[in-house]
Amino acid sequence: MKMLKLQIDGQELQAQKGTTILQAAKSIGIDIPTLCHSENLKPYGACRLCMVEITKDERTRLVASCVYEIEDGLVVKTNTERVKKIRRMIIELLWPSLTGLAKEYDVASSRFWPKETECNLCGLCVRYCSEIRKLDAVYFKGRGIDRELAIVPELARECAFCHQCHELCTGGWIVYHSDQAF
Amino acid sequence: MPRLKSPDDLYELREKLKQERDQRHTCVTICSGTGCIACRSQDVVAEFEREMAEKGLEDKVALRRTGCYGLCERGPIVVILPERICYLGTKAEDVSEIVSETLVKGRHVDRLLYEDVETGQRIVRLDDIPFYRKQERLLLEANSLVDPKRIEDYIAIGGYSALAKVLLEMNAEAVIEEIEKAGLRGRGGGGFPVGSKWRTTRDVPSDPKYIIVNADEGDPGAYMDRSILEGNPHSVLEGLIIGAFAIGSQKGYVYVRQEYPLAVENTEIAIKQLEEYGLIGKDILGSGFSFTVDIQRGAGAFVSGESSALMSAIEGKVGEPRLKYVHTAVKGLWDKPTCLNNVETFANVPLIINNGSDWYGRIGSDNSKGTKIFSLVGKVNNTGLVEIPMGMSLREIVYDIGGGIPNGKKFKAVQTGGPSGGVLPEGMLDIPVDFDRLEKVGSMMGSGGMIVMDEDTCMVDTARYYTDFLAHESCGKCVPCREGLRQMLRILDNITSGKGREGDIELLEELSEFLQEAAFCALGSTAPNPVLSTIAHFRDEYDAHIRDKRCPSGVCKDLIAYQIDAEACIGCGTCARNCPVDAISEVEGENTVYEIDQGKCIKCGNCIDVCPPKVEAVVKISSSVLLESA
Amino acid sequence: MYLDEKGAAGAKTADVLVIDDEESMREGCHQTLEADGYRATTAQDGRRGLELIETMHPKVVIVDLKMPGITGMEVLAEISKIDPTIVSIVITGYGSVESAVESMKIGAFDYMTKPFGPERLLESVKRGMNLNEERKAAAQPSISPEAGEAVEGPALDQQTVALKSLELLGQYYSLGLDKRDFLDELVNLETEARFHAETLGWIKEREKILREVLQNLRVVDEVIAQYEYEKSAVLQVMLEVQRRLNWLPRHALKWISRRLKVSLGRLYSIATFYEALSLEPSGAYLVEVCTGTACHVRGAPQLNATVSALLGIQPGQTDSNMLFTLKNVHCLGCCALAPVMKIGEQYYSNPTMKKLEGIFDSLKREKQDYAKVEVA
Structure with a gap:
């Protein structure tokens, strides 16, 4: 496998082609916060918490580190002011789900209206049920700001007896609702 | 139907069809685009058929249902060729007069001709009408020459000769070079150079390759693609086949909104005819090149206009955008190299091949070559589709072609680029309309929606309108787009209902910046444009809503009220009869006057519309005034 | 004795009989069924299968349609003669939907297309067992109201409903023909008739719904084939x-x-x-009010408010008569005629309140007249 050279937060490292920035950072002990990511599932790139600043050919931009695969000569910064600003906004928007992170990023409260459900729509349960359980009992219903989580009525019974996705849940919706639907 | 096995077969057929056409010198064309059909142009067609049969004119005069003529507000449009006599607003009952006067005696029916607003003069020829005079209708002109349901019409006017030229006289490289030299840029929104897109797709060493026509016209207030596909589907398909040849694809898709049933139908018919003539299928015109096309109906999702989301939809999935760090030209439909262009883009291709890149390069401005079709709508006198060379100023489009603002109202802004674009105020009317200039001033070309707004349009309401649209049309996958737009909409809802607070504008700006930086796809990152551009140019309107709880344009429902001036009211009761919720009733007293129950009123404004012009007893007031007096 | 017949030796009855000439199929089904607690038995051709049906009276028979000798279709026809309460499920090859449909017509309850998994098999057998019980209950002659009420309960499949209707009809007529004591019986008969008419009506309603469902499924099959x-x-x-x-x-x-x-x-x-798809039935008329930008700036919100007030429903709702569904659409592509409303295929440009009233009234009348014709 081809090895590529890159720099993350000032540290030089080598990693295999096909590695994501998130994985590469982890390998040298740099922790990038995530919400919708799980090592056992396909990268999804939806929560944007893991965004980092990359510089390539003198062009700097923001990318989601969980999906962006490393390139030779890439310079990555995981904790710049620009990145922190985004994370702080996400913490506020998903308030109070990310109170653990809130402290680290110095967010004491949210300026926004609270979400209507405890669900963060991170999709971990949906993807778990689809990719690993291969059942598709949980699905995203609707789109845009009306998007919500729902359980397929015909499969509610199996859902109530499975619970395998519970430990992935970031907001609590599936934990509360998987039994009730049946 | 004979299969065409070589270019000679095609040319032979064309000559034959041309002769047939020439036999009947005069041709009555009746617009059968959706706009005119809505105004019952079908009845006009039927009446012409009947009248002409009765007068025995069928052998001398041809009758043709054509695609859209563009001046949709004045439909149904009847144009008589070759003189190009143009009758507007034609009704079935006008037909016998047209037949006996114009077709038999060669005289005009004056009352159906265009009347110049200023001089009161009647204009006979289509091309002399101000709406058409400044246009350069390279694409739309063919709409009047063909019946979209007949491939023979398209072949007769030289259709598919560009395809024959490409297949037999050029190689793929030469085609791409020609498109590059012409400087053709994508008409779908971003304005990406078409030639280089084709080259990238062609150069990916992976097969098969796919090519897609994006006809999922999702911009609210725009219908250019609809009109082309309805009026001249073969021009798009010819461009598509040429594109397929250039990138080395054997399979194409037309992804068309199912809300456009006529476009779906005409495209289906066109594909069937192409199969019958052997212009798609195996070994096209004996060149060895094979290609097939399928129609895919879009199920109604604005986000499907995003190329990767559209591909998801074709694969039968929820139309969410995909990770695009690898471009769809490399990994698109079913992870294969895929080239996607918009309807209008493909329609330009045969023109360039037929007339050469040098000719094409002379039309338009520096970096924006060719013409662009706009849907000029909203508060403007001549609404419809206009095709202009790029680089023309907004002022020329709105005033010279559009005829200015109706009812003596004042111009306020023009919105371009749809939900991803922005508003341009009076001071920007002189900028030339092309890809780069529009982007520079905070809007964009988009697919070609151009909505004119007058003093009665509220800019905060406009921002709220687009944000609401996007909040519901976003796929809802990523946090910035879903949660960010949710909050932006809440804030705008508050402002427009009089609950805005100091600091709201700054919060909107902060959220906007966040969306631009962090959203997953272009829908999200461009979503703040309507908000940002209205704040930039019309901040005073925001302030009026937030500080004075007042909507200066009298639009925002919660900030206005309707009242009847008892002094002026003549007690005719028209308003009461036109109130859908029975909120208007007679007041007991000496004279009969009416009053509005504010608790019941839904502010539909019917009362103010129907109050006789000389009376004008119903007035719109700021609701804060009502509160103070109460 | 057929040596490869699983579970047949010794056992006098069985829940499920699998008839298939393909050994792996027999084997697989047998194992799956036994593992799930069913008493299963197998036969390798139609002749042997019918013998076992006569002797063992299984509750459910699974039969492959394509077999040498006696075909699956023939087996099906025989089963209904031997014991109409036996539920039959057919196995078909991929893509032979037509024969599956044919088999349903002569009494098959369900069909499974090869290849199918254990879940599919168990699900079908489970439903088959339930149905068998229902059929057995229904086969008990019942003329008392109490027994009649036992008909009510979980959703019935089409075959059961048809069967029950026939039985009830038969009972009704036979009562009228057999009795000699005319006057007394006439009173009895009237009571019976009233009761049966009610039950029949109820069953007919169900049957109507089931027919509709079946028709819908045929539509789906046609579309999928297309x-x-x-x-x-x-x-x-x-x-x-x-x-x-x-x-x-x-x-x-x-x-x-x-x-x-x-x-x-x-x-x-x-x-x-997707906007175009709906999980709710819509009214007879779909009223679409365009909310595109061109319409918005030219008064779509006002039009919307008026239409909504006149119909008494909000966008996205259907009225209680299932007559009108009001929908807001993003752009109908008729921007030059803004504001636009569309009902069915007809577009209306900026209709006034009076015009709207006229349109809705005439549509309401149209529907009423139609209903009258239907009744007549």
């Missing part, structure tokens, strides 16, 4: 089904899911994602 069973055409299939049925009933989704082997979860998320 798209050549292509999994990736699922969105196009859903659009076409929506166009033909005017909505996507749950049974249609289930059928699509089973036929195209696409998970129900995915179908639900597609159905709720």
Whole structure:
């Protein structure tokens, strides 16, 4: 496998082609916060918490580190002011789900209206049920700001007896609702 | 139907069809685009058929249902060729007069001709009408020459000769070079150079390759693609086949909104005819090149206009955008190299091949070559589709072609680029309309929606309108787009209902910046444009809503009220009869006057519309005034 | 004795009999069924299968349609003669939907297309066992109201309903013909008739619904065939089904899911994602008010408020008579005629309040007249 050279937060490292920035950072002990990511599932790139600043050919931009695969000569910064600003906004928007992170990023409260459900729509349960359980009992219903989580009525019974996705849940919706639907 | 096995077969057929056409010198064309059909142009067609049969004119005069003529507000449009006599607003009952006067005696029916607003003069020829005079209708002109349901019409006017030229006289490289030299840029929104897109797709060493026509016209207030596909589907398909040849694809898709049933139908018919003539299928015109096309109906999702989301939809999935760090030209439909262009883009291709890149390069401005079709709508006198060379100023489009603002109202802004674009105020009317200039001033070309707004349009309401649209049309996958737009909409809802607070504008700006930086796809990152551009140019309107709880344009429902001036009211009761919720009733007293129950009123404004012009007893007031007096 | 017949030796009865000439199929079904607690037995051809049916009276018979000798169809026909309470399920090859439909017509309860998994088998057998019980209960002659009420209960399948209707009819007529004591019996008969008429009506209603469901499923099958069973055409299939049925009933989704082997979860998320698809039936007239930008600036909100007030429903709702559904659409592409409303195929440009009243009234009348004609 081809090895590529890159720099993350000032540290030089080598990693295999096909590695994501998130994985590469982890390998040298740099922790990038995530919400919708799980090592056992396909990268999804939806929560944007893991965004980092990359510089390539003198062009700097923001990318989601969980999906962006490393390139030779890439310079990555995981904790710049620009990145922190985004994370702080996400913490506020998903308030109070990310109170653990809130402290680290110095967010004491949210300026926004609270979400209507405890669900963060991170999709971990949906993807778990689809990719690993291969059942598709949980699905995203609707789109845009009306998007919500729902359980397929015909499969509610199996859902109530499975619970395998519970430990992935970031907001609590599936934990509360998987039994009730049946 | 004979299969065409070589270019000679095609040319032979064309000559034959041309002769047939020439036999009947005069041709009555009746617009059968959706706009005119809505105004019952079908009845006009039927009446012409009947009248002409009765007068025995069928052998001398041809009758043709054509695609859209563009001046949709004045439909149904009847144009008589070759003189190009143009009758507007034609009704079935006008037909016998047209037949006996114009077709038999060669005289005009004056009352159906265009009347110049200023001089009161009647204009006979289509091309002399101000709406058409400044246009350069390279694409739309063919709409009047063909019946979209007949491939023979398209072949007769030289259709598919560009395809024959490409297949037999050029190689793929030469085609791409020609498109590059012409400087053709994508008409779908971003304005990406078409030639280089084709080259990238062609150069990916992976097969098969796919090519897609994006006809999922999702911009609210725009219908250019609809009109082309309805009026001249073969021009798009010819461009598509040429594109397929250039990138080395054997399979194409037309992804068309199912809300456009006529476009779906005409495209289906066109594909069937192409199969019958052997212009798609195996070994096209004996060149060895094979290609097939399928129609895919879009199920109604604005986000499907995003190329990767559209591909998801074709694969039968929820139309969410995909990770695009690898471009769809490399990994698109079913992870294969895929080239996607918009309807209008493909329609330009045969023109360039037929007339050469040098000719094409002379039309338009520096970096924006060719013409662009706009849907000029909203508060403007001549609404419809206009095709202009790029680089023309907004002022020329709105005033010279559009005829200015109706009812003596004042111009306020023009919105371009749809939900991803922005508003341009009076001071920007002189900028030339092309890809780069529009982007520079905070809007964009988009697919070609151009909505004119007058003093009665509220800019905060406009921002709220687009944000609401996007909040519901976003796929809802990523946090910035879903949660960010949710909050932006809440804030705008508050402002427009009089609950805005100091600091709201700054919060909107902060959220906007966040969306631009962090959203997953272009829908999200461009979503703040309507908000940002209205704040930039019309901040005073925001302030009026937030500080004075007042909507200066009298639009925002919660900030206005309707009242009847008892002094002026003549007690005719028209308003009461036109109130859908029975909120208007007679007041007991000496004279009969009416009053509005504010608790019941839904502010539909019917009362103010129907109050006789000389009376004008119903007035719109700021609701804060009502509160103070109460 | 057939040596390869599993479970046949010694046992006098069985729950399920599997008739298939293919050994692996017999073996697989047998194992799956036994593991799930059923008493299963197998036969390798139609002749032997029929013998076992006579002697063992299984509750459910699974039979392969394509077999040498006596065919599956012939077995099916025989089963209903031997014991109409036996529920038969057929196995068909991939793509032979027609023969499956044919088999349903002569009494098969369900069919499974090869290849199918254990879950599919167990699900079908389970439903078959339930049905068998229902049929057995229904086969008890009943003329008392108490027994009649036992008919009520869980949803019945089409065969049961048809069977019960026939039985009830038979009882009704036989009562009238056999009795000599005319006057007394006439009173009895009247009471009976009234009761049976009620039950019949109730069953007919069910049957009507089931017929409708069946018809819908046929539509789905036609559409899927039109798209050549292509999994990736699922969105196009859903659009076409929506166009033909005017909505996507749950049974249609289930059928699509089973036929195209696409998970129900995915179908639900597609159905709720796209504007054109609906999980609710819409009214006889779909009233679409355009909310495109051109319409918005030229008074679409006012038009919307008026239409909404006149129909007494909000956008997205259907009135209680199932006559009108009001929908806001993003752009009808008729921007020059703004504001635009569309009902069916007809577009209306900036209709006044009076015009709207006229349009809605005439549509209401049209529907009433239509209903009258239907009744007559």
